[in-house]
Amino acid sequence: MTGEPLLTVSNLRIHSRIGGKSRTIVSGIDLALARGETIGIVGESGSGKSMTARALIGLLPAGVFAEGHVEYEGRDLLELPERALRKLRGSELGLVFQDPFTMLNPILRCGRHIDEQLRDERGRRLGRAERRNEAVRRLAEVGIRDAGVAERYPFELSGGMRQRVGIAAALARDPKILIADEPSTALDVTTQREILALIKSVQVSRGMGLIMITHDLRVAFAMCDRIYVLYAGSLLEVAPAAAVEEEPLHPYTLGLLLSEPPGDRRLAHLHSIEGAVPAPDDVAGRCPFSARCSWTADECLAGPTPLRSLAEGRATACVRIDKIRPEMRVERLEASQRAHVEAVSGASSALVHVADLRKTFITGQRQVDALAGVSIEVGEGESVGLVGESGSGKTTLGRCIVGLETPTSGTITIDGIEAADYTQLSTRDRAAVRRSVQIVFQDPYSSLNPVRTIGSALQQAVLVAEPGARGVSGQVADLLRTVGLPPEYAARKPVALSGGERQRVAIARALAVKPRLLICDEPVSALDVSVQAQILNLFATLRHEFGMSYLFITHDLAVVRQIVERVYVLYRGAVVEAGPVDTVLGRPSHEYTQKLVDSIPRSDSEWLTAQQAVMGVAPDGD
Amino acid sequence: MSVDINPVRPELSLGVTRSRRRFPVLIILCLIFTALVVFCAIFGSLVAPHDPNEQDLLNTLQQPSWDHLFGTDTLGRDIFSRVIVGARTAVAGPLVIALGAMLIGNTLGVFAGYRGGRADFVIMRFCDLMFALPALLVAIVVVGVLGGGYWLAVTLLMILTIPYDARLIRGSVLEQRPRPYVEAVRVLGLKPRQIMVGQVWPNVLPVVVANTFLNFAFSLVTLSGLSYLGLGAGPGTADWGRMISDNRNLLFQNPVAALGPAFVLVATATTVNLLGDWLYERLSDRGRAR
Numbered sequence: 001m002t003g004e005p006l007l008t009v010s011n012l013r014i015h016s017r018i019g020g021k022s023r024t025i026v027s028g029i030d031l032a033l034a035r036g037e038t039i040g041i042v043g044e045s046g047s048g049k050s051m052t053a054r055a056l057i058g059l060l061p062a063g064v065f066a067e068g069h070v071e072y073e074g075r076d077l078l079e080l081p082e083r084a085l086r087k088l089r090g091s092e093l094g095l096v097f098q099d100p101f102t103m104l105n106p107i108l109r110c111g112r113h114i115d116e117q118l119r120d121e122r123g124r125r126l127g128r129a130e131r132r133n134e135a136v137r138r139l140a141e142v143g144i145r146d147a148g149v150a151e152r153y154p155f156e157l158s159g160g161m162r163q164r165v166g167i168a169a170a171l172a173r174d175p176k177i178l179i180a181d182e183p184s185t186a187l188d189v190t191t192q193r194e195i196l197a198l199i200k201s202v203q204v205s206r207g208m209g210l211i212m213i214t215h216d217l218r219v220a221f222a223m224c225d226r227i228y229v230l231y232a233g234s235l236l237e238v239a240p241a242a243a244v245e246e247e248p249l250h251p252y253t254l255g256l257l258l259s260e261p262p263g264d265r266r267l268a269h270l271h272s273i274e275g276a277v278p279a280p281d282d283v284a285g286r287c288p289f290s291a292r293c294s295w296t297a298d299e300c301l302a303g304p305t306p307l308r309s310l311a312e313g314r315a316t317a318c319v320r321i322d323k324i325r326p327e328m329r330v331e332r333l334e335a336s337q338r339a340h341v342e343a344v345s346g347a348s349s350a351l352v353h354v355a356d357l358r359k360t361f362i363t364g365q366r367q368v369d370a371l372a373g374v375s376i377e378v379g380e381g382e383s384v385g386l387v388g389e390s391g392s393g394k395t396t397l398g399r400c401i402v403g404l405e406t407p408t409s410g411t412i413t414i415d416g417i418e419a420a421d422y423t424q425l426s427t428r429d430r431a432a433v434r435r436s437v438q439i440v441f442q443d444p445y446s447s448l449n450p451v452r453t454i455g456s457a458l459q460q461a462v463l464v465a466e467p468g469a470r471g472v473s474g475q476v477a478d479l480l481r482t483v484g485l486p487p488e489y490a491a492r493k494p495v496a497l498s499g500g501e502r503q504r505v506a507i508a509r510a511l512a513v514k515p516r517l518l519i520c521d522e523p524v525s526a527l528d529v530s531v532q533a534q535i536l537n538l539f540a541t542l543r544h545e546f547g548m549s550y551l552f553i554t555h556d557l558a559v560v561r562q563i564v565e566r567v568y569v570l571y572r573g574a575v576v577e578a579g580p581v582d583t584v585l586g587r588p589s590h591e592y593t594q595k596l597v598d599s600i601p602r603s604d605s606e607w608l609t610a611q612q613a614v615m616g617v618a619p620d621g622d
Numbered sequence: 623m624s625v626d627i628n629p630v631r632p633e634l635s636l637g638v639t640r641s642r643r644r645f646p647v648l649i650i651l652c653l654i655f656t657a658l659v660v661f662c663a664i665f666g667s668l669v670a671p672h673d674p675n676e677q678d679l680l681n682t683l684q685q686p687s688w689d690h691l692f693g694t695d696t697l698g699r700d701i702f703s704r705v706i707v708g709a710r711t712a713v714a715g716p717l718v719i720a721l722g723a724m725l726i727g728n729t730l731g732v733f734a735g736y737r738g739g740r741a742d743f744v745i746m747r748f749c750d751l752m753f754a755l756p757a758l759l760v761a762i763v764v765v766g767v768l769g770g771g772y773w774l775a776v777t778l779l780m781i782l783t784i785p786y787d788a789r790l791i792r793g794s795v796l797e798q799r800p801r802p803y804v805e806a807v808r809v810l811g812l813k814p815r816q817i818m819v820g821q822v823w824p825n826v827l828p829v830v831v832a833n834t835f836l837n838f839a840f841s842l843v844t845l846s847g848l849s850y851l852g853l854g855a856g857p858g859t860a861d862w863g864r865m866i867s868d869n870r871n872l873l874f875q876n877p878v879a880a881l882g883p884a885f886v887l888v889a890t891a892t893t894v895n896l897l898g899d900w901l902y903e904r905l906s907d908r909g910r911a912r
Binding site: 275402403404430431433434437438439441442446447448450451452460461464506509510512515531 | 806
């Protein structure tokens, strides 16, 4: 789809300057958006994709500067003064942010967010009644049929509803281009599909240009006509979405595709890209991906690797593509044929037994039943999944088992010890339970104490397990090696580590007490795709090595499929389906499970247009 | 419950661009001045050009000269020497107040914030009770009734400062407590004392330090105020507040006699505040992105 160009970006460079030090964020990229076209900017964290979006509309944070040209209707947006830009924002360029929880002003009613910008033909504010009518009409357009929502405050709405209001506000002045920065990432999987479908349908009906910023190739395939792959501030590949899915022409894109855990089968080993995304300045003057690429040769390091056009609409930055293309094809083919491994449950006796667990949170007048009678079992050496959306109670259940929450009623038995209420345990029992069950949290950025070194954190963990142990520093080094980090990391503080490395440290800390059950609460969802696979492989290796049980709490069905044998599906605090993972995900019997399975992004045409995607479920009460 | 955090983080966390110099010029000046004051507090009587308490009734009410930089007072004592020696009461009392309130206030605050529940309730209600007392007025009344005295005033001010420290630290601890790093060590089985002292407290340290400096400056001014009213340092003591009070009648004959000590007092308080602010920023940068 190449219509007339609407927005043309040429040689866009973004850098930050803090305290006299200049750092490159984006090093010279070209983009083009045609009328009615959807382009996707795909990249991991640190790739510069969000900054690119912000540069287009002049919303760069203080200390960050953009150079180059952004041409829109004969004007260069980078040269426009702030006053002129302010006029363009909203009316010509709409923006939808990632986080529906902070995007809306909490003290303004939803209607205000939309009608605030509305003007009549002469540029005057509309009358009261008109504004209200218009707000209700706009809300209906984004699928909110309840007119009362216009009078409600953002905190009274669920995340998905808020995102809808945010989209309605972005569309209020009928912009010609919509920039959506990870619009569905902070939402539940089922809601994600609804929001993406909504954006797509609005875009099609209005003929807007849409720029999707996303880290998720699957989402990009489903939504976009063309895809720009951004890595460490450089474009590595530009191609039509279908062509990338068919055959990626850069090793990085291939790596991303292969790291994506398949939702339909279980692999013995996931493909992963070693290392982490580098800073643009560290890889200047050579192929940015060369350090992590398995096909790197001298020519990759010889000089900068600009995009080269291969065919109509296809370009790649890989200088060796002609030589390695057949090998890449083979790798892709092998990956697609990699056999499904049957999930064999090696369960023997039950290690953790949870029966009829209830947890009620009371906040002021409101009472929320997070858990409404849940019973689960985790066998010795077994890997069990707990799947559900936010609000399903899956995290609460995990926290109850490790004693971070005390259940309202019900029993938890851990290795024969009754441990529903940790405060009632004897010191010896508590120590025993603590040693049996450990937890790894979702966010590796806050689960390590920022002022302590990695070494001291691990040392402490070792000493808890064995008070007065000797050779602690040797044990710390062993732990670091176990999770695939060099022992020198002991001297570092968490800030010096990437997200994936921090998560490895968090896992090492949990391993220090040699637990028999490791509870993993969304352990990879805060990580980049290329790093996700590394961590999932690590989990598989560790299990093989130590024979631990896992309780894997996640919303991501493709992840759960790779790592567990049995799965419980949680919905609103109750188990709605349970059984072997292949059966539950392959032939879901409960309606909710089916919906979860359907919400995995697919690129086929009906994923975004199917009735249930557009309509969603009836919005619930809150 | 679980709000699933998005997997993608903002590319860069960019704070406000600010000077990255290790020691800004202003801070160097502050450090020099503070060092001078502390030196005078310890060795004041050795370096003072005159004996601060020596009365020279033939040379009363002298104008500033090379021999008497700030002139002499009604009893002929050298005001400059008294300012130098006065650094001792200016530093000792506030130091005791700031450190004492920090120790006790932090213990109470960390305990209340981390433990919560009944301990928190009792400690905080005690603090509320103390807040209801008008601190300065209580100090004036109690010291007045008990007949004055520097160390009585110091003790009283310390007790009155504790609840403020406790409440502030409790707030910071409450903010740290639900963070995953705290929960992770709880699950590991660390003892509450280990978590409070070794994990949480280092993370609220910037607040602690800044607040201790603020307390120092505040109690310096308050103590001097009490001395000015005749309730702090005893008669005849070389104390800045007392000197302002004693020499205030000389304002038109020899302004330096009252303004000299006043200037040193204000400069010391300001310097300490600036240092506290600077330390706060330095410490909060620990553990944050480079």
